[in-house]
Amino acid sequence: EVQLVESGGGLVKPGGSVRLSCAAPGSTYYMNWVRQAPGKGLEWVSSISSGGTYMYYADSVKGRFTISRDTARNSVYLQMSSLRAEDTAVYYCAREQQRVYNWFDSWGEGTLVIVSS
Amino acid sequence: IQLTQSPSFLSASVGDRVTITCRASQGISSYLAWYQQKPGKAPKLLIYAASTLQSGVPSRFSGSGSGTEFTLTISSLQPEDFASYYCQQLSGYPYTFGQGTKLEIK
Numbered sequence: 001e002v003q004l005v006e007s008g009g010g011l012v013k014p015g016g017s018v019r020l021s022c023a024a025p026g027s028t029y030y031m032n033w034v035r036q037a038p039g040k041g042l043e044w045v046s047s048i049s050s051g052g053t054y055m056y057y058a059d060s061v062k063g064r065f066t067i068s069r070d071t072a073r074n075s076v077y078l079q080m081s082s083l084r085a086e087d088t089a090v091y092y093c094a095r096e097q098q099r100v101y102n103w104f105d106s107w108g109e110g111t112l113v114i115v116s117s
Numbered sequence: 118i119q120l121t122q123s124p125s126f127l128s129a130s131v132g133d134r135v136t137i138t139c140r141a142s143q144g145i146s147s148y149l150a151w152y153q154q155k156p157g158k159a160p161k162l163l164i165y166a167a168s169t170l171q172s173g174v175p176s177r178f179s180g181s182g183s184g185t186e187f188t189l190t191i192s193s194l195q196p197e198d199f200a201s202y203y204c205q206q207l208s209g210y211p212y213t214f215g216q217g218t219k220l221e222i223k
Contacts, residue, residue: 032212034160042152042160042203044212056210092159102207103150103165110159 001106002026004093009111012083020078020111022093027071030096032104033078035089043089047096048076061087083115118142118206122215128223133194137218139187139204148208151180151189155200163202164189196222 008020024031033045046067047056055067066079076093090110097105119142129135139149147167152160162171164180167187177192191198199222204215 041217042154042205042214044205044214047210047212058211094160096207097165101148101166103162104152104160104205105162105165105171107159107161 002095004095004106004108006091006093006108006111009091009113011114011116013117014084014115016083016115017079017081018083018113020080020091020093020113022076022078022108023074024069024076024093024095025074026095027069027074030098030102031067031069031076032094032096033067033076034092034094034104034107035087036092036110037086037089040089045091046078080113083113085115087113088115089113118145118208118213120204120206120213120215122202122204122218125216125218127218127220129194129220130223131194131196135191135194135220137189137202137204137220139182139189139215141185141187141206141208144184145206145208147183148206149180149182149187150205150207151178152203152205153198153200154203160203194220 005023012018032047048067052069064082069076092110093108094104095106121140149167151164154160168180179190202218
């Protein structure tokens with residue numbers, strides 16, 4: 001396990017944008033964003049491959065969110081645009097182990113995004 | 118792929134044996150993980166590949182299943198086990214989680 005640290009959350013107006021960052025040591029892993037709305041369950045949001053070539057999104061954010069990474073800075077980002085009230089959540093970054101099977105072995109503490117006018 | 122956990126809520130006592138079930142809407146082989154989450158904290162990996170215990174996780178936790186039906190069992194509940202539990206499928210995108218099971222003290 002490694003320590004992941006998210007930042008960039010805060011209060012954003014509907015229709016606005018925000019970029020989340022995750023300090024993630026080690027560039028050889030797929031990285032993911034998972035969110036949790038207040039009082040709700042976990043929702044996978046997006047994944048990016050180790051080299052940054054492949055990106056995957058949940059239907060609920062496709063076309064509005066963009067995941068990226070900077071391997072030199074050991075960082076992963078989530079650019080969130082056209083934000084809606086239903087995007088209000090704690091956003092976690094999570095490292096994905098890939099062997100024969102895969103799993104999320106390390107998680108950050110999360111950063112809260114509130115979308116409200 | 119949809120995951121359905123049952124029960125959604127579970128009330129139990131210290132020392133009890135409890136089982137949580139996770140059913141997938143289609144076969145996912147053993148691409149399933151289990152997480153524990155306590156209020157205000159990040160999820161913590163318990164089990165991966167359906168039945169492999171993550172390093173450092175107490176042996177009272179165990180997972181089983183393959184295909185579409187999976188179980189997480191806690192053999193003897195400890196006070197620190199009262200939390201929410203989620204299954205996750207990683208067979209293909211979009212990854213999905215079960216809706217969660219909240220385990221409460223009776």
